[in-house]
Amino acid sequence: MAANGAPRVQLDRDRIVGAAVALADEEGTGALSMRRLAERLDAGAMSLYNHVASKDELLALMVDGVAAEIAEPPPGTPTLEAVRRIAVATREVFVAHPWAPELWLRCAPGPVRTRAMEEHLRLFAESGLAPELAHHGYHAVNNHVLGYTLQELGMSSGPEDLESKARAYLAGIEDGDFPHSAAHVRDHLEGRTSSSFELVLDLILDGLVRLDRSRAAGE
Amino acid sequence: MAANGAPRVQLDRDRIVGAAVALADEEGTGALSMRRLAERLDAGAMSLYNHVASKDELLALMVDGVAAEIAEPPPGTPTLEAVRRIAVATREVFVAHPWAPELWLRCAPGPVRTRAMEEHLRLFAESGLAPELAHHGYHAVNNHVLGYTLQELGMSSGPEDLESKARAYLAGIEDGDFPHSAAHVRDHLEGRTSSSFELVLDLILDGLVRLDRSRAAGE
DNA sequence: ACCTGAACACCGTTCAAGT
DNA sequence: ACCTGAACACCGTTCAAGT
Numbered sequence: 001m002a003a004n005g006a007p008r009v010q011l012d013r014d015r016i017v018g019a020a021v022a023l024a025d026e027e028g029t030g031a032l033s034m035r036r037l038a039e040r041l042d043a044g045a046m047s048l049y050n051h052v053a054s055k056d057e058l059l060a061l062m063v064d065g066v067a068a069e070i071a072e073p074p075p076g077t078p079t080l081e082a083v084r085r086i087a088v089a090t091r092e093v094f095v096a097h098p099w100a101p102e103l104w105l106r107c108a109p110g111p112v113r114t115r116a117m118e119e120h121l122r123l124f125a126e127s128g129l130a131p132e133l134a135h136h137g138y139h140a141v142n143n144h145v146l147g148y149t150l151q152e153l154g155m156s157s158g159p160e161d162l163e164s165k166a167r168a169y170l171a172g173i174e175d176g177d178f179p180h181s182a183a184h185v186r187d188h189l190e191g192r193t194s195s196s197f198e199l200v201l202d203l204i205l206d207g208l209v210r211l212d213r214s215r216a217a218g219e
Numbered sequence: 220m221a222a223n224g225a226p227r228v229q230l231d232r233d234r235i236v237g238a239a240v241a242l243a244d245e246e247g248t249g250a251l252s253m254r255r256l257a258e259r260l261d262a263g264a265m266s267l268y269n270h271v272a273s274k275d276e277l278l279a280l281m282v283d284g285v286a287a288e289i290a291e292p293p294p295g296t297p298t299l300e301a302v303r304r305i306a307v308a309t310r311e312v313f314v315a316h317p318w319a320p321e322l323w324l325r326c327a328p329g330p331v332r333t334r335a336m337e338e339h340l341r342l343f344a345e346s347g348l349a350p351e352l353a354h355h356g357y358h359a360v361n362n363h364v365l366g367y368t369l370q371e372l373g374m375s376s377g378p379e380d381l382e383s384k385a386r387a388y389l390a391g392i393e394d395g396d397f398p399h400s401a402a403h404v405r406d407h408l409e410g411r412t413s414s415s416f417e418l419v420l421d422l423i424l425d426g427l428v429r430l431d432r433s434r435a436a437g438e
Numbered sequence: 439a440c441c442t443g444a445a446c447a448c449c450g451t452t453c454a455a456g457t
Numbered sequence: 458a459c460c461t462g463a464a465c466a467c468c469g470t471t472c473a474a475g476t
Contacts, residue, residue, distance in 0.1 A: 011459085033449065044461045046451085051459095055450065102321070105369050108388075114397065121399035135403065135412050139370065140363075140419040147366020150324050151358065169327075178333065180340035184354065193354050200359040203426035204419070211422065230440085252468065263442045265470085270440095274469065442475075449468060456461075 011043055013051045017061045021097070024062065029099045034058075056107070063103045064110030069093050079127040080205055083137075086120065087145050087201055094149040101149045129212045137208045144204055148197050163189065230262055232270045236280045240316070243281065248318045253277075275326070282322045283329030288312050298346040299424055302356075305339065306364050306420055313368040320368045348431045356427045363423055367416050382408065 019041050024032050034055055038045040052058045070093050073085040094101050109117065120141075124134040154162060170185045187193050238260055243251050253274055257264040271277045289312050292304040313320050328336065339360075343353040373381060389404045406412050 034451085035449080046462080047460050049451075105373070114392070114400070118397045118400045121403050125399055132412065135406055136415045136418050138403070139367070139415055140422065143366030143370055143419070144359075144362060145366075146370065147362030147364075148358070150369070151362055151365065154324070173333070178337045180344055181333070181337045184340050184357070187354055193351065196355045196358055199355050200362070200423070203359065203430065204422060207422035207426040253470085254468080265443080266441050268470075440476085442473105444472090444474100446471080447469095450466095452465080453463090454461105455463100457459085 011041060011047055011051060013061070016041065016048055016051055017058065017065050020058055021062050021065055024099045025097060029059075029103070059103050060107040060110055063100060063107045064112045066093055066097045066100045067104075067110070067112040067116060069096075070116070079123045080209070082123050083120065083127075083141060084201060084205060086123075087141055088198065090145050091149055091197060094145075094153070098153045101146055101153070105146065129208060130215065133208055133212050133215075137204075140204045140208070141201070144201060148200070152197075230260060230266055230270060232280070235260065235267055235270055236277065236284050239277055240281050240284055243318045244316060248278075248322070278322050279326040279329055282319060282326045283331045285312055285316045285319045286323075286329070286331040286335060288315075289335070298342045299428070301342050302339065302346075302360060303420060303424060305342075306360055307417065309364050310368055310416060313364075313372070317372045320365055320372065324365065348427060349434065352427055352431050352434075356423075359423045359427070360420070363420055367419070371416075 016037070020032060020037055023037060023040060034048055035045045038048050041048075048058075052061065070086065071089040073082040073089075077085065094104075121134075121138055124138050125131075127134060127137075129137060154165065166185055166189055170182060170189070173182050173185070235256070239251060239256055242256060242259060253267055254264045257267050260267075267277075271280065289305065290308040292301040292308075296304065313323075340353075340357055343357050344350070346353060346356075348356060373384065385404055385408055389401060389408070392401050392404070
């Protein structure tokens, strides 16, 4: 296709990471191999190693790349409200890149995530919560965002239809032996349980504030 | 080593799954290949396929195997107390098999987990919580257990020392640019934040009950 | 019925060679 | 400085052959 002498688009880290993210978005991390990625970039497989040290480094760069997409709340936002918005924004990015949460856990944080962690801890530190509760709160919110998203996406390293998966599960169950399970899945399929993510998020945030107050009053 | 004519121990599903779990416990899922597993069982690599359809099926069997290790609370236990105990017991099993949480998310549930899910949903259904809150509560607790454990274990598909990892991270950070991050990691290393798991678990469970009461009173 | 080696289509990565 | 093909040590799995 490309004319023989035509200079190829140059390879660089950003182009490689961008193509890797696109490939993962389309086909999941299971389909992301150095060879297939190089092919997509119209390059030899080994050329990639001139710009990334290893596949693991590439994966870490991808995660930090999507971390940069997480919208920051405006500077004046009250601390715990900012925490809340970041949690919601993070989930949105994870939904857009369903392969990201798993790597988020597996890869060492890059500069973007390191900065973000510092910022989140600062928000908690300045929230007025007791230091111990601020510490726990940071983890509680983090775990909720990751746990919820991972569960929601079924850790789909390939993009399969969640609804059809649920229907298949329901079909295998619905013989009366598992009434609660069948009802639960049906609740999902019929949309009777919206915004569980934000409900539990608020349960955690409100619970932290309430616990902090009762501890301060009790001592 | 084995005498030439000596009859080998027979291969069967349970022995294969057991050896796979042991291998994963010792070296992580990254080191678990059909060839290495067969070698451990003193069998040809392909012999395994007489007992499991694929590696994916084997992984699913492993997860259901560790699910069977989760201690059940005695029958009379109050519903939400039972939920609490199951959550704690599940985390204990995950700590014993650090490779399990990731597969838990990725594999379709086998018979053990299917039964357990039904049982947990029954506990929530009979807890007195409104159906919608029971539904959310089931997810909230599940997400907490998985999210917390995954984060705690750093998704370590190979057993690396968590503490040394934290120390390395701290060393890379501690130049004054990331004061909150450094303080946070130091809190961990010096054991100043115990039992975060149970604190947040109770935050969720108590929050559900409180929200249920206030909704019942408000309407 | 159960076992197995050879073979196929893949991996990530090393290395020596090109420009 | 950047690119690259051949090669190495692995994968999961198919298949045809053994017992």
